Amino acid sequence: MNALRILPLEESGVDAVVALAVRAWAPVFPRMRAEMPPHVYDAFYPHGWEARQRADIAAICRDEATTMFIALQDGGLAGFLGLRAHAEDSMGEVHVIAVDPVFQRRGIAAALIDFAMAWMRERGLKIAMVETGGDSGHAPSRATYEHAGFAQLPIARYFRKL
Numbered sequence: 567m568n569a570l571r572i573l574p575l576e577e578s579g580v581d582a583v584v585a586l587a588v589r590a591w592a593p594v595f596p597r598m599r600a601e602m603p604p605h606v607y608d609a610f611y612p613h614g615w616e617a618r619q620r621a622d623i624a625a626i627c628r629d630e631a632t633t634m635f636i637a638l639q640d641g642g643l644a645g646f647l648g649l650r651a652h653a654e655d656s657m658g659e660v661h662v663i664a665v666d667p668v669f670q671r672r673g674i675a676a677a678l679i680d681f682a683m684a685w686m687r688e689r690g691l692k693i694a695m696v697e698t699g700g701d702s703g704h705a706p707s708r709a710t711y712e713h714a715g716f717a718q719l720p721i722a723r724y725f726r727k728l
Contacts, residue, residue: 597703658686
């Protein structure tokens, strides 16, 4: 097995990152949908989760506020990572992260998180933040973040149908 390489994302790789995101998150959205009120899910994904994710990830890849990286393993795109620095809070943010299902359970997410922490320290940031869903589809993500030393902040977000 070749060593994992983490490199800056180039424009030519955006489509591959978008496709990876869809593959990685395909198992998550059906579980999330089953656990959310339908009016909330439908408001977020009126044209389906895949269309929304494709548009969102492509936009994030091109967003100047986000520094994007790709992880290459065994000659293939194994994952990606988007980082943001919030100097006003001395906080770094793991804005987006995903590992291709073919490469999951190999420590790639942990390596990406370690890379993110080093990136944040190099910029003099004092805390790191990552967000994810509280539904069962996001349970593996929460486990990854907790294993990396993140502590969950109790936040409540409420929705009401109008």
